[in-house]
Amino acid sequence: MESENDWSETFSGLNDQVAAVAQGQLRAEALCRAYLAKIEKFDDELQAFTQINDRALEQARELDRKIARGEPVGRLAGAFIAVKDNYISPELECTVGTGSTAWNSPGGGANSKCVELLRAEDAIVIGLTRMHALAWGNVTSPTKNPWDTGFVPGGSSGGSGAAVAAGLCSAALGSDTGGSVRMPASMCGVCGFKPTFGAVDSTGIVPHSWSLDHPGPLARSVEDLLLMNSVMAEDPSVLGEPADDRTLSGTAVGLIGNHFSERLAPDVELAWNGAIDTLTGNGASTAKYEVPALEFGLGAIFAIEVVSAATAFDQFVSAGRTGELPDDVRDLIDMGRMVPAVDYLHAERVRKLLFDEFSQVLAHTDVIATPTMPVTAWPIGEWTVDVGGKEENVLDASWRFTYPFNLTGLPAVTIPIGRDERGLPIGMQFVGRPGADMELLEFAKKVVCKTASIGNPGGYE
Amino acid sequence: MPKSDVRPKGQDREKALREQYAHVWEAIAELKNAKLNGISPIVQFDPHRESQNGK
Numbered sequence: 001m002e003s004e005n006d007w008s009e010t011f012s013g014l015n016d017q018v019a020a021v022a023q024g025q026l027r028a029e030a031l032c033r034a035y036l037a038k039i040e041k042f043d044d045e046l047q048a049f050t051q052i053n054d055r056a057l058e059q060a061r062e063l064d065r066k067i068a069r070g071e072p073v074g075r076l077a078g079a080f081i082a083v084k085d086n087y088i089s090p091e092l093e094c095t096v097g098t099g100s101t102a103w104n105s106p107g108g109g110a111n112s113k114c115v116e117l118l119r120a121e122d123a124i125v126i127g128l129t130r131m132h133a134l135a136w137g138n139v140t141s142p143t144k145n146p147w148d149t150g151f152v153p154g155g156s157s158g159g160s161g162a163a164v165a166a167g168l169c170s171a172a173l174g175s176d177t178g179g180s181v182r183m184p185a186s187m188c189g190v191c192g193f194k195p196t197f198g199a200v201d202s203t204g205i206v207p208h209s210w211s212l213d214h215p216g217p218l219a220r221s222v223e224d225l226l227l228m229n230s231v232m233a234e235d236p237s238v239l240g241e242p243a244d245d246r247t248l249s250g251t252a253v254g255l256i257g258n259h260f261s262e263r264l265a266p267d268v269e270l271a272w273n274g275a276i277d278t279l280t281g282n283g284a285s286t287a288k289y290e291v292p293a294l295e296f297g298l299g300a301i302f303a304i305e306v307v308s309a310a311t312a313f314d315q316f317v318s319a320g321r322t323g324e325l326p327d328d329v330r331d332l333i334d335m336g337r338m339v340p341a342v343d344y345l346h347a348e349r350v351r352k353l354l355f356d357e358f359s360q361v362l363a364h365t366d367v368i369a370t371p372t373m374p375v376t377a378w379p380i381g382e383w384t385v386d387v388g389g390k391e392e393n394v395l396d397a398s399w400r401f402t403y404p405f406n407l408t409g410l411p412a413v414t415i416p417i418g419r420d421e422r423g424l425p426i427g428m429q430f431v432g433r434p435g436a437d438m439e440l441l442e443f444a445k446k447v448v449c450k451t452a453s454i455g456n457p458g459g460y461e
Numbered sequence: 462m463p464k465s466d467v468r469p470k471g472q473d474r475e476k477a478l479r480e481q482y483a484h485v486w487e488a489i490a491e492l493k494n495a496k497l498n499g500i501s502p503i504v505q506f507d508p509h510r511e512s513q514n515g516k
Binding site for chain 1: 474475478479481482484485488489490491492493494495496497500501502503
């Protein structure tokens with residue numbers, strides 16, 4: 001790793017990196033140089049980052065000196081974290097995907113609590129990642145998908161997904177209002193986690209929809225998500241026994257018969273069926289349930305999200321500044337003023353109904369399993385996708401399986417389970433009981449051990 | 462550089478958004494058909510927590 005062209009450690013994962021740095025087998029400076037060199041080489045094309053921390057190398061050297069002096073270091077010493085452009089931090093300019101710092105004012109000016117917690121454990125912020133403007137979309141232009149640069153990385157945390165997939169950081173932070181961590185993680189072939197609503201402090205993250213926004217990590221493995229979440233949620237209960245020593249016997253997995261099995265792309269359906277076979281073949285039991293209120297989920301999330309976002313950015317709407325936004329984002333912000341208050345409150349009632357129905361399922365099961373998305377990444381520039389023979393708007397198609405868990409606040413994790421005929425990643429989502437975040441991640445860790453790896457996108461070694 | 466605003470304003474803008482996102486407005490209009498008897502909306506206000514915060 002001492003050679004400038006040795007980039008092998010950039011794909012080794014957060015846990016392995018911090019262990020190697022803590023034991024003196026890897027210098028933080030060498031790892032930092034490798035990441036910076038890779039970003040310089042690949043990010044002109046990928047466009048995953050909006051800004052690089054120009055003090056990262058200096059901070060890495062200071063960390064190496066601290067280790068050399070024998071001083072204790074934090075659990076993330078040697079981790080280089082990419083941070084979504086809606087987290088406010090002291091040394092980088094948060095622009096919420098707009099290119100202007102003016103738009104971060106709804107964040108209230110406080111620094112991100114998550115970033116503070118990561119830095120307190122000696123993580124180094126490598127840079128800010130590109131996002132769909134105001135966290136309102138799933139394209140993240142002009143970021144490209146490392147698996148095929150003709151395809152979108154997903155969004156709104158698309159830069160974070162691309163950066164993790166290409167090995168340009170140890171792990172990344174995203175935010176998830178309707179699936180914005182899980183969708184890019186799924187489309188870029190990495191792991192992504194949305195904690196229980198409120199389990200991670202969202203102070204210092206520019207709000208989009210106060211009751212739907214969830215901070216969350218993207219990483220190369222579930223073990224890395226566990227470590228990140230342990231720090232972000234200030235929960236020390238991390239890393240139990242090795243996952244490959246345990247079976248899935250005795251785990252009850254709930255499958256939802258409506259909504260989540262409707263209109264899947266054929267390759268997604270194939271991978272999903274194979275993943276369920278893997279679960280049952282390793283001892284898990286499955287049972288099907290219905291969640292009738294999902295029929296009203298789309299109306300509920302739209303009503304809540306557009307009203308909330310229009311309120312959060314009201315001063316910009318009133319000042320006529322929405323012309324600075326991409327057309328799709330501008331439309332949705334403007335629509336927030338068109339939802340009647342009565343419909344907004346019906347949406348909040350539907351949300352409670354949905355929570356009650358999912359709680360009924362989780363009373364009989366340990367986790368719920370769904371495909372993460374009905375589709376894989378789509379070509380850049382396309383705004384509709386063919387899903388099972390029906391043309392759908394990319395937003396409608398892509399977030400269908402993720403937004404129910406923003407409405408309910410339940411914890412949800414995505415893991416890669418395969419690739420489609422074009423080689424693009426497919427994800428599987430597991431959902432847990434409220435507050436059972438670590439248990440959910442431990443389960444996902446076991447599943448990954450039973451699932452064939454999809455590997456890394458080529459060309460970034 | 463802000464884009465010049467060439468879109469329709471006021472009622473024309475609203476009409477255009479209703480047409481372009483017709484499926485969204487249909488989904489929102491459907492909310493009233495959910496079986497919501499006895500269901501109160503989720504609200505975030507927590508007087509106990511607020512009083513502890515001194516607010």
